[in-house]
Amino acid sequence: MSEIKTDKLTGVGTAGVIVVTGEGNSTTTNLQQGLAKAWFTFNYATTVQDSFNIGSVTDEATGHCFGNFSSNMNNNDFAHPAMTGAYRTRFENPGPDATTSRTNTIETYNSSGSSADDNIVNCTVHGDLA
Amino acid sequence: MALGKIKADTLEHSTAGLVDTKFVVDGSAKAWTNFVGTGTAAINRSSNSSGLTDNGTGDYTVSFTTNLVDANFSFAMAANQTSTGTGMVTGDSGHQTTLTAGSIRWGFTGSSSNTITDVTTGSVMVHGDLA
Numbered sequence: 113m114s115e116i117k118t119d120k121l122t123g124v125g126t127a128g129v130i131v132v133t134g135e136g137n138s139t140t141t142n143l144q145q146g147l148a149k150a151w152f153t154f155n156y157a158t159t160v161q162d163s164f165n166i167g168s169v170t171d172e173a174t175g176h177c178f179g180n181f182s183s184n185m186n187n188n189d190f191a192h193p194a195m196t197g198a199y200r201t202r203f204e205n206p207g208p209d210a211t212t213s214r215t216n217t218i219e220t221y222n223s224s225g226s227s228a229d230d231n232i233v234n235c236t237v238h239g240d241l242a
Numbered sequence: 243m244a245l246g247k248i249k250a251d252t253l254e255h256s257t258a259g260l261v262d263t264k265f266v267v268d269g270s271a272k273a274w275t276n277f278v279g280t281g282t283a284a285i286n287r288s289s290n291s292s293g294l295t296d297n298g299t300g301d302y303t304v305s306f307t308t309n310l311v312d313a314n315f316s317f318a319m320a321a322n323q324t325s326t327g328t329g330m331v332t333g334d335s336g337h338q339t340t341l342t343a344g345s346i347r348w349g350f351t352g353s354s355s356n357t358i359t360d361v362t363t364g365s366v367m368v369h370g371d372l373a
Contacts (some may be wrong), residue, residue: 115252115260124246132267139308141372145289146270189287191274191365193318208322208363213305216322236318238274238367239287 149190150215150237152179156229165237174229175220179235183224183242184212190239197232212242272315273368275304278348279321279361286363295347300358303347304366308373312342315370321350321361343373 121143123129131140139164152163154177160169167182173213188210196218201215210216215235268364273290277283283296285353288304295303317339339348346366 113252114250115254116248116250117254117256119256121253132270134272134308134311135267136311136371136373139300139372141270141272141308142289143266143270146272148271187287189276191250191276191288191320191367193320193365193367195318203320203322216320238271238289239276 137161146238148236148238149185149241150179150181150235152233152235154179154233154235155231156233157231169233170214172217173227175229176217177233178209178217179215179237181213183238185237186212186240186242188212190237191240192216192235192237194233196220196230196234243360244272268371269369271367272310272365272370272372273304273306275364275366277302277304277364279364298346300350300360301347302349302364303345305345306343306368309343310368311371311373312343315341315368317341317346317366319348319350319364319366319370321364323350323359 121130121225128144130143133140134141150165152166152169153161154169155161156171165182166179169177169182170180171177192215202219208216215237218233218235220228220230220233251263252260253263253266275288275291275294276286277294278286279302283302285291285292285294290307291309292305297303339346346368350361350364351358
């Protein structure tokens with residue numbers, strides 16, 4: 113077993129490009145592009161349960177929240193599916209309202225179709241850091 | 243300049259802890275895509291996505307640049323829609339998600355109905371094994 117102790121990995125040819133050999137041993141994937149840039153799990157009753165690169169989660173209104181990044185994204189064209197424990201989940205209408213510093217507003221609804229706070233709101237962000 | 247290759251089983255940060263590199267290889271997203279789903283559907287930004295096909299209303303296919311090893315990968319999606327009463331739900335009747343090693347096809351339906359619907363912007367991400 114080998115171990116590398118370091119605080120920073122940087123590409124040689126291009127600083128932001130390090131490739132990793134894939135599981136099938138025949139292809140490579142871009143390490144930076146594959147890493148989640150932020151994620152959080154949020155409970156309206158008790159706030160952020162755990163997170164990465166999330167400074168806070170804003171509780172906008174009943175059943176409406178969004179994550180604020182600690183380190184901003186380079187643009188708002190990031191992929192960030194979200195799941196909740198509610199009957200239905202969607203992003204805010206009208207949308208999108210994601211910026212370099214925040215996710216879209218995630219809306220949760222109960223079985224009656226009314227906005228409702230939930231105890232499980234998960235979101236993961238993949239994209240380009242600033 | 244020639245690039246080097248590091249083989250290691252563990253990466254350790256001075257304060258943030260250590261991670262087995264299998265989590266770097268297996269845990270990294272193998273593809274993600276942010277796209278416009280209305281009008282002429284098009285990719286805004288992506289990784290390992292070679293193209294987006296608009297198969298019809300609310301019905302999209304993303305093809306991978308580098309294939310996955312098989313169709314047994316994990317995926318997640320989300321979308322925005324500017325019209326009231328629509329949102330992110332996948333896989334209505336007749337539009338079940340289709341996975342292959344080289345692509346993923348799915349449909350978005352309205353959040354208040356089962357009608358397949360174009361979305362203003364959409365996101366999809368894939369975790370699994372590369373070929």
